[in-house]
Amino acid sequence: MKRPTIADIARRAGVxxxxxxxxxxxxxxxxxxxxxxxxxxxxxxxxxxNSAARALSGATANAVGLALCRPARILGIEPFFMELISxxxxxxxxxxxxxxxxxxxxxxxxxxxxxxxxxxxxxDGVFVCDLRVDDRRVPVLEELQLPAVVxxxxxxxxxxxxxxxxxxxxxxxxxEYLFALGHRRIARVGGLPGLLHTEIRRQAFVxxxxxxxxxQSVTVPSDxxxxxxxxxxxxFLSSSGRPTAIIYDNDVMAIAxxxxxxxxxxxxxxxLSIVAWDxxxxxxxxxxxxxxxxxxxxxxxxxxxxxxxxxxxxxxxGAYQDETAHLTPxxxxxxxxxx
Amino acid sequence: MKRPTIADIARRAGVxxxxxxxxxxxxxxxxxxxxxxxxxxxxxxxxxxNSAARALSGATANAVGLALCRPARILGIEPFFMELISxxxxxxxxxxxxxxxxxxxxxxxxxxxxxxxxxxxxxDGVFVCDLRVDDRRVPVLEELQLPAVVxxxxxxxxxxxxxxxxxxxxxxxxxEYLFALGHRRIARVGGLPGLLHTEIRRQAFVxxxxxxxxxQSVTVPSDxxxxxxxxxxxxFLSSSGRPTAIIYDNDVMAIAxxxxxxxxxxxxxxxLSIVAWDxxxxxxxxxxxxxxxxxxxxxxxxxxxxxxxxxxxxxxxGAYQDETAHLTPxxxxxxxxxx
DNA sequence: CTGAAAGCGCTTACAG
DNA sequence: CTGAAAGCGCTTACAG
Numbered sequence: 069m070k071r072p073t074i075a076d077i078a079r080r081a082g083v084x085x086x087x088x089x090x091x092x093x094x095x096x097x098x099x100x101x102x103x104x105x106x107x108x109x110x111x112x113x114x115x116x117x118n119s120a121a122r123a124l125s126g127a128t129a130n131a132v133g134l135a136l137c138r139p140a141r142i143l144g145i146e147p148f149f150m151e152l153i154s155x156x157x158x159x160x161x162x163x164x165x166x167x168x169x170x171x172x173x174x175x176x177x178x179x180x181x182x183x184x185x186x187x188x189x190x191x192d193g194v195f196v197c198d199l200r201v202d203d204r205r206v207p208v209l210e211e212l213q214l215p216a217v218v219x220x221x222x223x224x225x226x227x228x229x230x231x232x233x234x235x236x237x238x239x240x241x242x243x244e245y246l247f248a249l250g251h252r253r254i255a256r257v258g259g260l261p262g263l264l265h266t267e268i269r270r271q272a273f274v275x276x277x278x279x280x281x282x283x284q285s286v287t288v289p290s291d292x293x294x295x296x297x298x299x300x301x302x303x304f305l306s307s308s309g310r311p312t313a314i315i316y317d318n319d320v321m322a323i324a325x326x327x328x329x330x331x332x333x334x335x336x337x338x339x340l341s342i343v344a345w346d347x348x349x350x351x352x353x354x355x356x357x358x359x360x361x362x363x364x365x366x367x368x369x370x371x372x373x374x375x376x377x378x379x380x381x382x383x384x385x386g387a388y389q390d391e392t393a394h395l396t397p398x399x400x401x402x403x404x405x406x407x
Numbered sequence: 408m409k410r411p412t413i414a415d416i417a418r419r420a421g422v423x424x425x426x427x428x429x430x431x432x433x434x435x436x437x438x439x440x441x442x443x444x445x446x447x448x449x450x451x452x453x454x455x456x457n458s459a460a461r462a463l464s465g466a467t468a469n470a471v472g473l474a475l476c477r478p479a480r481i482l483g484i485e486p487f488f489m490e491l492i493s494x495x496x497x498x499x500x501x502x503x504x505x506x507x508x509x510x511x512x513x514x515x516x517x518x519x520x521x522x523x524x525x526x527x528x529x530x531d532g533v534f535v536c537d538l539r540v541d542d543r544r545v546p547v548l549e550e551l552q553l554p555a556v557v558x559x560x561x562x563x564x565x566x567x568x569x570x571x572x573x574x575x576x577x578x579x580x581x582x583e584y585l586f587a588l589g590h591r592r593i594a595r596v597g598g599l600p601g602l603l604h605t606e607i608r609r610q611a612f613v614x615x616x617x618x619x620x621x622x623q624s625v626t627v628p629s630d631x632x633x634x635x636x637x638x639x640x641x642x643f644l645s646s647s648g649r650p651t652a653i654i655y656d657n658d659v660m661a662i663a664x665x666x667x668x669x670x671x672x673x674x675x676x677x678x679l680s681i682v683a684w685d686x687x688x689x690x691x692x693x694x695x696x697x698x699x700x701x702x703x704x705x706x707x708x709x710x711x712x713x714x715x716x717x718x719x720x721x722x723x724x725g726a727y728q729d730e731t732a733h734l735t736p737x738x739x740x741x742x743x744x745x746x
Numbered sequence: 747c748t749g750a751a752a753g754c755g756c757t758t759a760c761a762g
Numbered sequence: 763c764t765g766a767a768a769g770c771g772c773t774t775a776c777a778g
Contacts, residue, residue, distance in 0.1 A: 071526055073771060084749045089773060099747060116526025120462035121771035124754045129459065131507070140493035140705045144486035145688045154479030157510040166529060168470070168505045171496040187410055187455025189755095190505060294692040320692065327694035349484045350689075353633040353659065355666035366479045412755055423765045428757055438763060460755035463770045528771095 072113045080113075081106050092117070123189060131166040132376055133191035135178045137198060142292060143171070145320055147348035148365060149197075152219070155369025156195065163377060165192075175200075179208050186212045192380045195219055195372055196228070199264045215379040217372050221387060224264055229385040231372045235265050236272035238361050238393040239315075242343055243276040245395055246313045250403045251341065253284040255311035257300045257321055261289040269317065269345075284311060290321060297321025301328040305340070312404035313341035319350045322358055326400065337402035347396055356399025363393040411452045419452075420445050431456070462528060470505040471715055472530035474517045476537060481631060482510070484659055486687035487704060488536075491558070494708025495534065502716060504531075514539075518547050525551045531719045534558055534711055535567070538603045554718040556711050560726060563603055568724040570711045574604050575611035577700050577732040578654070581682055582615040584734055585652045589742045590680065592623040594650035596639045596660055600628040608656065608684075623650060629660060636660025640667040644679070651743035652680035658689045661697055665739065676741035686735055695738025702732040 074088040081088065083102060090097040091106035098106070109115075123129045134153070136143060143149060153167070160167055168191055172178040182205070185191045193215035196205055206226040209216045218225040221232030246254055256273050259266040270287050277285025286304070290296040297316060304311055305328065316322035322344030329340050336342055336356060344351050347362020368390050378385050413427040420427065422441060429436040430445035437445070448454075462468045473492070475482060482488060492506070499506055507530055511517040521544070524530045532554035535544055545565040548555045557564040560571030585593055595612050598605040609626050616624025625643070629635040636655060643650055644667065655661035661683030668679050675681055675695060683690050686701020707729050717724050 071528065075771080085772080086750080086774080087748060090748095093773085095774090097747070102747085114522065114526065116523050118463070118771050119527040119529045120459040120468065121754090122773080123459035124457070124463050124756085124771080125773040126754060127773070140490050141688055143493055144488075144490035144704075146489075147483035149483075150485075150489060151479050151483035153508065154482055154510050157508070161509060166507045167509070169492065169496070169508045170500060170506070171493050183453065184455050187453065188458040189410065190458045294688055298692075320688075323689075324692045327692055327696075330694040349480055349633055349659075350662075353637075353662045353666055354693075355669040357666075365483075414755080424756080425758075425766080426764060429764095432757085434758090436763070441763085457755050460770090461757080463755080463772085464757040465770060466757070 071118070072115045073118070074115075076113065077106060077109050077115060080109050128192045128380065129189055130164060131168050131191045132160065132373075132380075133168045133170065133181075133185050133194040134197070135170045135172050135181050135194070137172050137174060137178055140171075145294070146292065146318065147350060148318075148346055151348070151365035152197075152369040152372075155366030155371075156373045157369075158366065159370045159373035159377070165377070175204055179205055182208060182212065182214065186214050193217070193376045195376065198260075199224060200262050201264050201267055203264075215376060217376040217379060219368070219372050220264055222389075225387065229375050229379050230387045231368065231375055231390055232387060233363065233368070233390045234392045235269050238395075239269050239272040240276050242315060242361060242395055243273070243280060245397070246315075246341065246343070246401070247280050247282070249313075249341070249401065251313040252282055253309060253311040254282060254313045254315065255284070255304045256287040256315045257297055257317060257325070258287050258289045259317040260291055266317070273315070284309065286311070290317070292318050292320060294320050294324035297324035298328045301325040302332070305329065305332055305334065312339075313343070313401070315343045315345070317345050319344045319346045319348050319358070319360065322360075322400075323350060323354055326354055326358065335405075337400050338405045341401040341404070343395075343401060345393070347393075351398070354400075359396065359398045359401040361393040361395055363391050367391075410457070411454045412457070413454075415452065416445060416448050416454060419448050467531045467719065468528055469503060470507050470530045471499065471712075471719075472507045472509065472520075472524050472533040473536070474509045474511050474520050474533070476511050476513060476517055479510075484633070485631065485657065486689060487657070487685055490687070490704035491536075491708040491711075494705030494710075495712045496708075497705065498709045498712035498716070504716070514543055518544055521547060521551065521553065525553050532556070532715045534715065537599075538563060539601050540603050540606055542603075554715060556715040556718060558707070558711050559603055561728075564726065568714050568718050569726045570707065570714055570729055571726060572702065572707070572729045573731045574608050577734075578608050578611040579615045581654060581700060581734055582612070582619060584736070585654075585680065585682070585740070586619050586621070588652075588680070588740065590652040591621055592648060592650040593621060593652045593654065594623070594643045595626040595654045596636055596656060596664070597626050597628045598656040599630055605656070612654070623648060625650070629656070631657050631659060633659050633663035636663035637667050640664040641671070644668065644671055644673065651678075652682070652740070654682045654684070656684050658683040658685045658687050658697070658699065661699075661739075662689060662693055665693055665697065674744075676739050677744045680740040680743070682734075682740060684732070686732075690737070693739075698735065698737045698740040700732040700734055702730050706730075 347360035686699035
């Protein structure tokens with residue numbers, strides 16, 4: 069099948085190609101009658117403008133990029149990214165923007181991808197995930213002047229736009245809830261060290277632990293996998309003066325932690341309370357279902373997409389604060405059983 | 408920053424733009440010395456060919472498309488797609504192909520996306536997931552002559568290329584394993600009705616049940632969510648003459664089923680054996696870990712990508728049979744406890 | 747309000 | 763082996 073072009077429309081409408089372009093893009097320069105006639109013809113023959121030609125004429129590529137830096141098995145098991153992508157997509161497709169996805173091995177590869185995308189003019193802007201405390205991607209994107217929205221923060225985003233949530237506040241709320249239930253020994257399995265939100269949460273955990281005067285508030289880093297979550301849990305539960313509550317930095321580790329408790333013959337929530345960050349549908353699959361800190365991730369993605377499209381249009385944008393995660397108590401938390 | 412073009416390279420090398428193009432693309436028409444000089448300059452100034460200009464010159468778009476038809480929460484929780492995408496990506500990025508992702512609401516929207524992509528020349532080919540028994544997407548792609556690889560089968564793919572696995576054989580292996588353990592009442596929670604692999608598995612289940620002379624072999628459809636998996640499990644376990652083993656069409660439902668068994672006070676595997684299809688890392692998060700039918704999904708995606716790239720190059724390709732899923736016995740299956 | 751033309755940055759026959 | 767030129771399908775100043 070031959071693809072229709074504006075030349076075909078121009079011929080059928082008896083006008084110039086320029087007129088077709090003006091009519092289809094809502095530009096002044098054609099009479100309303102002509103515009104309607106041209107639009108009707110375009111619809112009739114199923115015209116879609118060649119994206120390459122459009123991009124080459126100085127317009128935008130009508131595509132944005134997302135580079136994901138995780139190995140396959142972790143990427144698959146974390147619901148976060150797919151939910152984020154869904155939300156991003158909803159916003160993009162309403163504006164006929166395409167999402168270009170690339171899985172990368174590390175930050176260097178990711179930076180190379182940005183440089184290539186920029187050189188190829190393949191995307192008009194990018195989303196930046198997994199913000200680090202001292203992130204090398206930020207200065208590169210600033211230098212390239214490639215519109216970008218950082219998904220994370222606050223701060224450490226240089227002059228780039230961002231969408232962030234107050235994780236510290238959410239963690240404090242969780243600590244106070246556990247404290248109110250009577251927990252005095254609380255442990256935490258954190259995320260990947262070096263990620264900004266890992267540091268923010270860790271700091272908030274330590275501060276809250278001191279402020280509440282907990283007997284114990286240990287935190288260990290991890291890599292978000294179930295194995296690491298299980299290992300950390302085993303270590304915590306084997307220690308003398310074991311914690312009565314554990315907070316996990318993602319849902320996958322929390323589920324693994326629950327299994328370890330069951331395996332060690334500890335009752336949840338009787339002997340151990342469990343809280344998961346990221347409240348995906350996974351948290352309601354277990355017995356007992358997991359108390360979790362959650363928020364609307366697709367909406368988060370949609371906000372990021374809206375920010376990025378605005379940045380591409382050259383609008384001045386800064387940091388957008390998304391809703392704070394809220395705690396949904398389920399069966400995995402309760403007052404600690406008196407010893 | 409100004410993007411370098413072949414004109415910049417040509418000027419610095421003292422040759423024509425055409426010569427630069429030939430040199431960079433490995434075409435004959437330039438001396439080896441000139442070629443090396445040009446390549447060196449391109450590297451030095453960090454040249455990347457403008458993808459739009461390239462696509463417009465009749466070459467390919469260097470991008471392929473993947474449309475996913477699932478709501479956000481299901482998409483997020485199913486590790487399958489992200490693992491598939493990882494594998495697809497690995498193959499594509501080695502060839503500097505981009506992956507364009509689009510989330511769609513239904514088949515009609517998906518078909519509209521294909522028509523738009525084709526008209527825009529945005530992609531050189533597409534992957535088709537969730538093949539249905541009588542799939543309306545197949546004739547549309549044939550009509551558009553848009554290279555496509557169906558991820559699924561066998562059969563029902565028209566003239567399109569495909570990558571498939573023998574699910575019937577995998578299911579039979581599972582049934583025989585359960586039979587050998589002593590199970591005579593086996594139930595199955597299937598996937599979305601209408602999907603080809605749902606039908607193939609259902610048929611294989613029924614056939615194997617009859618051949619083995621099982622007392623009971625019931626199968627119900629579902630939608631892959633944990634809620635549906637839990638509901639079906641509750642119904643099975645509440646019935647008189649309840650099954651001693653249940654096979655689930657994905658890992659998410661199997662985990663939900665395990666939680667229901669625990670909630671109802673049934674021991675797994677003592678009172679109930681559980682088998683999950685799709686052996687993602689989720690299956691090893693539970694206590695007991697789940698016996699699962701798995702195969703290398705990233706590799707499956709990589710094979711699909713290889714097929715699609717071959718199709719785009721105009722090579723004749725047909726149906727590629729991937730490895731059959733194999734059973735990994737874990738703690739969730741055992742001989743049924745004598746009543 | 748409309749047409750003719752230049753230009754985006756490549757690729758690729760076509761002459762020399 | 764190399765250069766000059768046409769063309770891909772749009773957008774957008776520039777004349778009429």
